[in-house]
Amino acid sequence: MNLDFGQILPSLPFIIQGILVTLRFTVLSALLGFTLGTLLSLLKISSIKPLRWFAEFYTSIFRGTPLILQLALVYFATPQLIGYRISPIEAGVFTFSLNSAAYSSETIRAGIMAVDKGQREASMSLGVAYRPMMLDIILPQAFKNILPALVNETIALLKDSALVSTIGALDLMRRAQVVAGQTFLYFEPLIVVGVIYYVMVMGLTQAAQVLERRMRRSD
Amino acid sequence: MIRIEHLVKSFGPLEVLRDISTQVDTGEVVAIIGPSGSGKSTLLRCINLLEVPTAGHIFIDSIDITSPKCDILKVRQNVGMVFQHFNLFPHKTVLSNLTYAPMKVRGLSKADAGKIALDLLAKVGMSEKADQYPSRLSGGQKQRVAIARALAMEPDVMLFDEPTSALDPEMVKEVLDVMKALVKTGITMCIVTHEMGFAREVADRVLFLDGGYLVEDAPPDVFFSAPKSDRAQQFLEKVL
Numbered sequence: 001m002n003l004d005f006g007q008i009l010p011s012l013p014f015i016i017q018g019i020l021v022t023l024r025f026t027v028l029s030a031l032l033g034f035t036l037g038t039l040l041s042l043l044k045i046s047s048i049k050p051l052r053w054f055a056e057f058y059t060s061i062f063r064g065t066p067l068i069l070q071l072a073l074v075y076f077a078t079p080q081l082i083g084y085r086i087s088p089i090e091a092g093v094f095t096f097s098l099n100s101a102a103y104s105s106e107t108i109r110a111g112i113m114a115v116d117k118g119q120r121e122a123s124m125s126l127g128v129a130y131r132p133m134m135l136d137i138i139l140p141q142a143f144k145n146i147l148p149a150l151v152n153e154t155i156a157l158l159k160d161s162a163l164v165s166t167i168g169a170l171d172l173m174r175r176a177q178v179v180a181g182q183t184f185l186y187f188e189p190l191i192v193v194g195v196i197y198y199v200m201v202m203g204l205t206q207a208a209q210v211l212e213r214r215m216r217r218s219d
Numbered sequence: 220m221i222r223i224e225h226l227v228k229s230f231g232p233l234e235v236l237r238d239i240s241t242q243v244d245t246g247e248v249v250a251i252i253g254p255s256g257s258g259k260s261t262l263l264r265c266i267n268l269l270e271v272p273t274a275g276h277i278f279i280d281s282i283d284i285t286s287p288k289c290d291i292l293k294v295r296q297n298v299g300m301v302f303q304h305f306n307l308f309p310h311k312t313v314l315s316n317l318t319y320a321p322m323k324v325r326g327l328s329k330a331d332a333g334k335i336a337l338d339l340l341a342k343v344g345m346s347e348k349a350d351q352y353p354s355r356l357s358g359g360q361k362q363r364v365a366i367a368r369a370l371a372m373e374p375d376v377m378l379f380d381e382p383t384s385a386l387d388p389e390m391v392k393e394v395l396d397v398m399k400a401l402v403k404t405g406i407t408m409c410i411v412t413h414e415m416g417f418a419r420e421v422a423d424r425v426l427f428l429d430g431g432y433l434v435e436d437a438p439p440d441v442f443f444s445a446p447k448s449d450r451a452q453q454f455l456e457k458v459l
Contacts, residue, residue: 118306121269126320126372127296136319140310218310218352 008188011179015192018172021089023200025171026158028093033100033157034150038139040105045112055105062102068163071095075167088169092161100157107149111142144215151208155201162197172196220245221266221376221407226275228261235261237431239275243424245375248408250418250439253428254454259411262428263378266409267298279376296324299369303381305361307353313340313364314349317371325372332371339367343397359390363397370401377401379410415458419443427451 008015043055062070075091078084086094115138123133143150165174176193180186221243228236235258243249251259264270266277268284268291276285284294308316317336321327327335340346343363353361362382369377379398383391395417402408402421412418418425418439425442427435429450435442443459446452 116304116306118302118304119308122300122302122306122308123320124269125267125295125298125300125302125369127292127294127324128320129292129324132323136323137308144310218312219354 003188004185005188005192007183007185008179008192011182011189012192015172015175015179015189015196018170018175018193019196019200021169022158022161022171022173025089025092025096025161025164025169026154029096029100029157029161030154032093032097033153034104034108036097036101037104038108040101041108041112042134044105044109059102059105062099067095067099067160068166070099071163071167088164088167091167092164092169096157096161100153104150104153107146107153108142111146111149112138114145115141147208147212147215151204155204158200158204159197220278220280221409222276222278223262223266224276224278226262226265226277227273228258228265228270229273235431236265236272239433241426241433241436243376243407243409245407246405247423248402248421249410249424249426250422251409251411251426251428252413252415252418252454253434257428258431259428260380262426263300263380263409263411266376266378267295267300269300292324296372297374298376298378299372299374300378301362301366301369301380301382303384305353305358305365305385307361307365307368309353312350312352313345313356316353316364317368320368321371335371335373336367339370340364342400343367344393357390358386359393362386362390362394366394366397366401374406376407376409379408379412381411381413383412383414413458415443415455427454429454 040055040058043051046052071091074095075086075088078086078091119137119141120133123137128137161171162173164171165177168174170178172193176189179189183189223239223241226236226239227234239262251262253259261270265272266279272285276283278284279294279298282294283289284291308319311319314333314336317339318329318332321332321335322329337346337349340349343366345360345363345367348356348360348364353364356364366382382398383394386394391414395414398410398417399421410418410422422439425435425437425439426433427442427446427448434448435446435451437447442451443455446455
């Protein structure tokens, strides 16, 4: 074993810049994904059948095919289809948001269903309309219950974001491969990036715990 | 004034309310009693459209709330409801439980809604709990807050769905006392209850339901001392 981290030291700033790319990518995908997932979950509990069908069909497509295939399809097929040269980051955020929405919509639906129906009835009896009832009464309670599951989903997004390296986005993973290509060292850059991913996930877990404690204030 | 005409409610093949007609005058207090499964709660829940009637009409102040053109939200703003299981908003403080709907639905300012809320909390003896979350309250306290929350919308009619059934015995009185005070304000009240003593004391009229039929509709003195129907006699023998 002859590990030589000194050799990749000059490339460290290059690798570290990838943190921002990966983080921005994850945050954007999570925010868009959860927003879309919430809308989908509302369709799934709607009393209008076609809306329910649409949401279920949508979920089945994104859960039923590999994420990397969806990513390749969006990135390579979009220019061919509509003539727009989509950037790797755009393609990544777009695909991951749609994909994450499919998964989180199921979690959010379960969260909404788990809120006591008396909450809905109390809101209705006070003359509160559907939208404010959902936004102010039902969803806050639903999200509190499913926070651990949403944190899981975000962690999965953060790690799966390494897939965008396959379409050339300069994220952490891709940068490790670039450095490996330049220095002919594979072990060191991959280990460095692995540690960075791990630290990021730990940070996310900690942040989620703080958030959960704050949300449990009312218990 | 509430007028109910030939009200029918079915859940699938199950007929829960069969051809109910009655009237509740402004300021009247009506107790709805009967065995479980007789349709009491369903009748009450039809009055603010938490259940949509299958047939028949309900008029509140001459507005037909069963008409498809009727603005249900508007009706509900004017009809407060108190639930067996309180249904307070657990993620909001006692004060925000009271101010939420007045601000959101009636568009009151935070200051105005807060003033009404604190006033009501004082009336139900819950002022010092204004900043607590519901999980910190006892059942009786929760129900008093729930009554105040419904009153914060300044409704003309109050519906009570077994308000003391989920309470420990020693907490029943504090809730009934609040309701008795409310009776004196002259608000129209419909109360589904198993508290026969309370019904006898405060109600102007008793509606006795059995098997979805309105079997008796009489002043409490008449109903409790000389019920006309066999079914009511049997019921009273069991509960009194």
